[in-house]
Amino acid sequence: MKYRSARAVTYAVVASLAVAAIRLTPPVEDRPAADVLSALRIAPSWRLHVDTLGRGESLRSLLARGGVSQLVADEALRAASRLDPRRIPAGMPVRIRQENPDSTPSEITLQLSLDRFLHLRRTATGWTETEEKLAWKTDTVLVAGTISSTLYAAMDEGARELPAGARQQLTWSLADIFEYHVDMSRDLQQGDAFRVLAERSIAPTGAVRMGRILAATLTTSGSEHQAVRFGKADGRGEYFDGQGKSLRAAFLRAPLEFRRISSVFGMRFHPILRTWRQHKGTDYAATTGTPVRAIGDAVVSRAGWSNGYGNLLELRHPNGYVTRYGHMRAFARGVRTGAHVSIGQTVGYVGTTGMSTAPHLHFEVLVNGAQRDPRTALRATGGFPIAGADRGAFESLRTRLLAQLDGAAAGSVRVASR
Ligand SMILES: [Zn+2]
The missing domain is CATH 3.10.450.350 (Nuclear Transport Factor 2; Chain: A,)
Known part of the structure; x- marks a missing residue:
């Protein structure tokens, strides 16, 4: 009972x-x-x-x-x-x-x-x-946004019709495309703008997944960066600017991946950390353990304790460039003086060693021995041009995609014609 x-x-x-x-x-x-x-x-x-x-x-x-x-x-x-x-x-x-x-x-x-x-x-x-x-439906969408605070906020505003997860995916992909040219966590200013043409997949349940970005423009401080994805015969694609030069360059613009920092810290500047002008470096607030990447191919010239810097890594790049990464919790395996590291490789982890009050990465760029502002020192000058045999196909694709981007209006997601 x-x-x-x-x-x-x-x-x-x-x-x-x-x-x-x-x-x-x-x-x-x-x-x-x-x-x-x-x-x-x-x-x-x-x-x-x-x-x-x-x-x-x-x-x-x-x-x-x-x-x-x-x-x-x-x-x-x-x-x-x-x-x-x-x-x-x-x-x-x-x-x-x-x-x-x-x-x-x-x-x-x-x-x-x-x-x-x-x-x-x-x-x-x-x-x-x-x-x-279930079968997915795919289409192509146009999204445009203008920065008033962060890139995330601009995407939220510009693509309200997309679910939050899709907006985040799109934000990350956009940052990845321009990672050799713009430090999305620090360089964006009020009034900067983007336009994106991206593939979208919709599940019958309504779930949305963003696919590849086909083309994008990013306007910072009045100058426009263009990106057009050109697929090669082997299925791999690469991004080129409007002139057909690869967006890849010798240096990444930031030592931390955009997606690793801004989801935790929405602010562009950490309030208790100093700014570049005061101490000739750039501070990136991030949680302890966040991977730090080499911004270019290099030889390790120093990996050890250095008073105020705590665990300090110094990398020597070609042409008189040196980069420094301070306050790290630890170095990555195999990173010791004399070791070769390649662009994007994880070289250590964010910490708060040395003179530091909160977990962050202190980053410096030196050119011929003098500290320089990364924004000017790392400015990328044209990458490799597209192969001659691909130029004709690239140019017609570029013309078509950039024209589609021109039709993107801020604040609404539009399905692009194919
Ligand atoms: Zn610092």
Whole structure:
């Protein structure tokens, strides 16, 4: 008796959860029927229980919560040969369908990923599994924005129709494209602007994923940087400016990846750290352990303790350039005096060693022995030109894509014509 009443309570709770969950979950095929029935105040002859797997929770425990007996759960899960028990994500949505509230479930659906469902169905001869893969829709969108505080805020403003995750992806991709030319965490000023033409994929659930950026412009301090992606025969693509010169250069403009710093620190300047003018360096606030990258190919000229700098790394680049990275928690494996490092390689980790009050990276650029402002010292001058054989194709692509970008208006996402 006790068991029965406990189960009745569970059903009541589950039924209310199901109503809430149905409202919150992406469209399921049963929903229209459920909506119609509830609008008509007719009790459906079936019951849909929607739940999500808790962290560290087993599927069996979720199924038990949904009123599925241990025996039935075992039978159903035995049919799930396509389910790798070690790769079940926490938060996985699960739907349990019963034809009437007290019966054995007729179907259990596991959402393996955004676009993959595993349907376990009870038949006269036992449980079967069917995998369903939803088709994505792809298109190309135009986004434009103007900086008033940060690049993230400008993207949020310029691409309100895109979900937050897609806006963040787009922001990161944009920063990656211009990482040899602009330090997106420090160089942007109010009034700077961007335009982006990017591929978008939409899952039938409505989930959005941003694909590659096809073309972009970034206007900083009145000058426009252009980027056009040109795909090579081998499928790899590279970004070129309007003149057909590669955007890659000898130096990256910042020793920390944009995506590693600005998601934590929205401010362009850390309030308790000094500015470049006072101490001939640039401070990047970031959490302890953030990877620090070599901004160019170099030989390590120093990797050790240096009073105020704490753990200091000094890199010697070609043509009289030296870069310094201070206050690091540790050096990366193999980074010692005399070692060769290449552009973008992780050389150490942000810390707060030496004279430092908070985790940050102190970064210096020296040219022929004198500290210089990285904004001028690292200014990239034209990269390698596109191969002669590709020039014709590149130029027609560039003309078409830049013309599409011209049509981008700030504040709205527009689907571009193909
Ligand atoms: Zn500093």
